[in-house]
Amino acid sequence: MEHVPVQRFCEFMTPSTIELQFLDELKSDQREYRRKEVITREGEKVANVFLLRSGWVTSSFAVDSGKRNQLVKLHFPGDVLGLPSIALTKTAETLIAATPTKVDVIPIERLASMFERAPRLAFTLFLSTQQERLMLMDHLAAVSHTSAQQRVAALLMYVHRRLKLFGECSDVLDLPMSQQQIADAAGLTSVHVNRTLGELKRADLICTEGKVIRLLDIDRLEELAAFPDRASVRNPWWLTSIGQQPFMGD
Amino acid sequence: MEHVPVQRFCEFMTPSTIELQFLDELKSDQREYRRKEVITREGEKVANVFLLRSGWVTSSFAVDSGKRNQLVKLHFPGDVLGLPSIALTKTAETLIAATPTKVDVIPIERLASMFERAPRLAFTLFLSTQQERLMLMDHLAAVSHTSAQQRVAALLMYVHRRLKLFGECSDVLDLPMSQQQIADAAGLTSVHVNRTLGELKRADLICTEGKVIRLLDIDRLEELAAFPDRASVRNPWWLTSIGQQPFMGD
DNA sequence: CGCTCCCTTGACTCGACTCAAAGCAGGTGG
DNA sequence: CCACCTGCTTTGAGTCGAGTCAAGGGAGCG
DSSP: OOOGGGHHHHSSSOOOHHHHHHHHTTOSEEEEEOTTOEEEOTTSBOOEEEEEEESOEEEEEEETTTTEEEEEEEEOTTOEESGGGTTBSBOOOEEEESSSEEEEEEEHHHHHHHHHHOHHHHHHHHHHHHHHHHHHHHHHHHHHHSOHHHHHHHHHHHHHHHHHHTTOOOSEEOOOOOHHHHHHHHTSOHHHHHHHHHHHHHTTSEEEETTEEEESOHHHHHHHHOOOOOOBOOSOHHHHTSOOSOOOOO | OOOGGGHHHHSSSOOOHHHHHHHHTSOSEEEEEOTTOEEEOTTSBOOEEEEEEESOEEEEEEETTTTEEEEEEEEOTTOEESGGGTTBSBOOOEEEESSSEEEEEEEHHHHHHHHHHOHHHHHHHHHHHHHHHHHHHHHHHHHHHSOHHHHHHHHHHHHHHHHHHTTOOOSEEOOOOOHHHHHHHHTSOHHHHHHHHHHHHHTTSEEEETTEEEESOHHHHHHHHOOOOOOBOOSOHHHHTSOOSOOOOO
8 A cells, every 4th residue: 555655646535546556657767866856847748647655856946047046845755846837838846856766757648637537536636736826825925924933934834834744853953955945935135034943943953963954843833833723624425426446547 | 609718728728619518517506896996815615716817806814913914816807726735725815806897606516527528728827827836936936036116017918918918008007006015016115116116107197087907018027027038839739639528518 | 175095205224245365174186 | 984065054244025013194984
């Protein structure tokens, strides 16, 4: 039974055995990347999406003709990478492995066939990307309405939450990101991120031990980050009523 | 034949007659709203999505416990409203009619059934929401990396482009938005939007005649707005190869 | 007539950016 | 083993864009 890597498909319902098998057969290939290796560079032709099996991946955009970067999303195991660009001829995102990484390669035509063969999975993926869209909206609201401290805290808490899902998490974060990248994610400059981290340290919210960040007061950090909390549906009848048996013909 | 209101479904391929009929039968109801009327308020139970038939609709979030608003998206005829919240128990977006508006009400369970009955339409909708996601990413990048002038210009050009699609458009925009709303969209304050519009006027890029904005130099405005230009796929084989005949049983 | 929005303008503040220089690894090759 | 990169972090000084607060002016409406 696959567990972590298909969490995107388990978030709203539990897939049947046949569906899990179908998912497993989507991949055409499996690839590994080293830290900082490029998975996809913006401008390249779009042919695949990727299921992240292990490792962290950053998704970013060049802005200002390359002078700056916008880090749009930090991906964790179970995430599907590259979806936003499937309607384009050239990829918009640059995907870079932040840690050593394993991905399944899923050709777009197989993804398309999922809509015919496994509609329940397709709708689940659809729901999951709507959630992503919402997170982007929250990110957008945050970037234009919150202070540097809040944005940095929000980033830390986001990572903390995701890691908690895997149980891999204590109050210690080993961020594989430079301050420059944190800045790109939060919409700040590296200089200012540095100062902001300093402020958080002085406020006894975090401390750093080498590259590692220790979260000293998670409650206050959560409060600072001020994520809107949104409750997701689980097993809604309109989802579970869709045909459960995918058509596995030919 | 329905034309404008289903453009979201025609962007990537041409739906078959049966598919168009299916789309038409999705709605459970049709509603009309007056200017400033609320279609959906954040926090309400999620039961439907809406197909915008005519009029403009703003989608916004309260931030800072209601002191500020983030206007996330301006919707035009053909857009599907409310999708980002379908995975939630309570809506995240507040949808407000910016002009007199007509919408089709689509219960979520019917949307779900589309994934079973009309997979090609479902995948088309999926593609279209991936595009939305991308636009949000661009919006995000813009908000953190561009000046007030650029953001206001970007908003104007966005509206101009959308209107051009309907052929309704000259170089004259009749924005049904207050400067406060423009500010909410651009991530600015109303005071600063006012000054920024002043700058654009002094630079002979726009002029205002009452509530109407006349675009004096669209080329320079486009340059200022600096949208990334992204080419969408049309009729990709992996889309058109999906079963064209929806199952219309029972 | 007076209300309520909304736009407009001015004066002041401040958070985040820029530019710049200096410290600090970690890694590579001589 | 040391010398030298190169990339990342840290700190300082100065600037500026956008926000805040506040007051006045129009325009539409009951």
